[in-house]
Amino acid sequence: MKDAMSPVPIFTRYDLTIDARRGEAARRISEDPLLQRVADCLVRGDEEGTATMVAEALRSRDPREVIDQSLIPGMKEVGRLWEIGEYFLPQVILSSDAMVAGITLCEERMGRAMEKKAKVVTHTAEGDIHDIGQAIVNALLRASGFDVVNLGADVPVDEVVEACRVHKPVMVTGTALMTTTMTAFPKIAARLKQAGLQIPFVCGGGAVSEDFVTGFELGVWGKEASQAPGMAEDALNGLGWSEMRAKWNG
Template structure:
């Protein structure tokens, strides 16, 4: 029998999705395009070394706004279109953040963010992959994210919101049972008179009709987090955002 062993270690998801994708032309400048390709490939080490190399001639803001951010915006599109999966998206986000960190060090200051979002995974819940995607896509769109992690007690979430006053709060739950923690957060925030949108999502059994408490907005897909934050920044209240994304 004639067996071809050449492809036994090939990651077919990457083969299918990356083939042809990284050379998406997003810049006419060859140096910036190199950085773009490296972010889309999710290669943090190569991105860091390219950024350092090109910082010798280029303005850090050009590298951020003309290479790192457009590359990650393109990755967000690949995620929305189900071409990129979790690992590719998170790797690209890490590469973008690595590049931004180096540029910020060079500038001596952080770039201006569109606004702050606090994300967390529900008390009692370890299913944080959805939250990680939410973080990556929010950062890709220029939001500052405070990631409280997983299994976060209700009190810690409420205290963080009181302290940092974000545009929006997000919650992820894998276990249906843990949606109850979101309800408690909502009650505590309302008691304090804080009425920010609380975007909630999660796999397993989390359904739109469970996010039926005050402030709660159901998000079916992580890619909705950034547009929701943009609406919050425009001044839409949680009910208007809920109506927009669940009708």
């Protein structure tokens, strides 16, 4: 017979199990111990630790290296843990905040060119708050001397078109992580065309496939954020959306 004083397992604290696992290191992400420690902090959702480790890494490493070899793969690991049901929204939010803290430090280090080459309008699709990919695109574009008009996340279609009309960018970008939100992209492209703005519209983000983006005019698919500066250079050098699509997409 059970002891009357023993705890009755009516409720299970799943968060405690997860928190215990969060103490573990992230899966092997980098051979470089310092970059691995950055990723470990990010995966644990330790914002302060991520910032400290990124600052430490930036003493001897290039900011792009820190982004490409620890922050992005660290966030991919968070995505994996979410997908297998180990992480829930609170853990993912903590890691996202840690990611933004790390990116901000890298961006500061990359510096911003004094002379701005041209404007690029960036946004995350209407209804979508997943803006980490866009934050990386912004940081890399700024570091390459582009004037980024950052419209932020969950941006209505009309607002994107209006910003392109006002700012006359050489390129506009869109990020979407959800199949339900990427449908804003063909609408934006159609509205830009209607307004006589034949600007290359580079679309990326987890949910967005090459087939989808090359299915509407102006659309160029962006696989990796690191492609954004090269694409903006092409647009600045006068390449049209169809030439850019031929160059960057398969």
